[in-house]
Amino acid sequence: MRGSRVVTSEELAAAAGVSPAQLRKDLSFLGSYGRRGVGYDVAHLERQLGEVLGVQTRRAVVIVGIGYLGHALASYGGFAERGFEVAALVDADPQVVGTTVAGLVVEPADAIGRVVGRTSASVGVIAVPAPHAQPVCDALVGAGVTALLTFAPRALHVPEHVTVRQVDVASELQILAFHDARRRAR
Amino acid sequence: MRGSRVVTSEELAAAAGVSPAQLRKDLSFLGSYGRRGVGYDVAHLERQLGEVLGVQTRRAVVIVGIGYLGHALASYGGFAERGFEVAALVDADPQVVGTTVAGLVVEPADAIGRVVGRTSASVGVIAVPAPHAQPVCDALVGAGVTALLTFAPRALHVPEHVTVRQVDVASELQILAFHDARRRAR
Structure with missing residues (x-):
């Protein structure tokens, strides 16, 4: 499909793992209509989706917590392909600070304010152990970050203007096991 | 709160990051009612939640892909506290196979069938690069795994009896940025 100028809803649906009917419906909400028997113009669709998703704007991301x-x-x-640039890495461990990871030198936790200022990061990723998540969150928010993705299994308290999304792997497993058990019981 | 015998909906709500009213409503769906002015009996609530969530059953998990x-x-x-036991680790890289990670010796990818059989794992975690996700998925499902958690940004094709949950970090960031942009525009 890569490199094509036109793509059918069947091809897009197979790639996305949804039904072609659902895909056509979803894209129609964005004002995108394919041509019957032809499909969608790839360049046009890309531009349109990019606008809606804000991929055009490059956003700097700071990752705090450089464990595994x-x-x-x-x-x-x-x-990168979704419009994000990992602009800085931060860790509290003096043994980790100063090491180079993925081309970036890890900076100390007490420099979060400076790091956010320098990189104009608006997105913070929290990958620290649960007890440290709230203080790190506070530091990021204090420095001007307005969007947080956290992996710590802990509810974060943030001001109203800050958006948080949480990825809790243990909860994901639990939801999975719950559905699996139900399915087996049928 | 840890160690208490009784807990109020306010305490539980604060810990969960929801409103007390929402929490009481949610628990009432499970048939759990606190006593007005007293709260919930912790031991009873724990047992009840455990039954609903299936935490009583210990489930073996196989993780495939031992990168970072x-x-x-x-x-x-x-x-562990959610009822899962990481029972085996698998990787395709001969340099990784045989190393010990978190107390387990990493086993080779072509041993997935044996590993699943030995551990009676019903849950598989896929942490391999995207192009390898579908073959790994097929091997796990072929070996009898019925629940999959995948981190690969790729839709997996599975038989009807298999449950899949996907954690796509780039998508999470994108959703986050989308909400953040909307909020800023207000």
Whole structure:
């Protein structure tokens, strides 16, 4: 499909793992209509989706907590194509500070304010152990970050203007097991 | 709160990051009612929630892909308290196979069938690069795994009896940025 100028809803649906009917419906909400028997113009669709999703704007991300998870996040290639740039890495451990991870030198936790200022980061990723999540959150918010992605299994308290999303792997497993058990019981 | 015999909906709500009214409503769906002015009996509530969530049943988990993310998952202490036991680690890289991570010796990818059989794992965690996700998924499902948690940004094709949950970090960031942009525009 890569490199094509036109793509059918069937091809897009297969790639996205949804039904073609659902895909056409979803895209129609964005004002995108394919041509019957032809499909969608790829360049036009890309531009339109990019506008809606804000991918045009490049957003700087600061990752706090450079353990295994922080390493994985810093090394992850998928951010750039979604409009994110990992601009700085921060850790509290003096043994980790100063090391280079994914091309960036890890900076100390007490420099969060300076780091956010220098990089104009609006997005913070929290990959620290649960007890440290709230203080790190407070430091990021205090420095001007307005969007937080946290991996700590802990509810964060933030001012009203800050958006938080939480990825809780243990909860994901639990939800999975719950559905699996139900399905097996049928 | 830890160690208490009784807990109020206000305390539980604060810990969960929801409103007390919402919390009381949610628990009432499970048939759990606190006593007005007293609260919930902790032991009773724990047993009741455990039954609903299936935490009583210990479930074996196999993690495939022992890069930074796999390391983070293998080392994560939060699984045990939710009823999961990381029973085996698998990787395709001969340099990684045979190393010990979080107390487990990493086993080779072509041993998935044997590993699943030996551990009676019903849950598989896929932490491999995107192009390898579907073959790993097929091997796990072929070996009898019925619940999959995948971190690869790729839709997986599975038989009807298999449950899949996907954690896509780039998508999470994108959703976050989308909400943040909307909020700023207000």
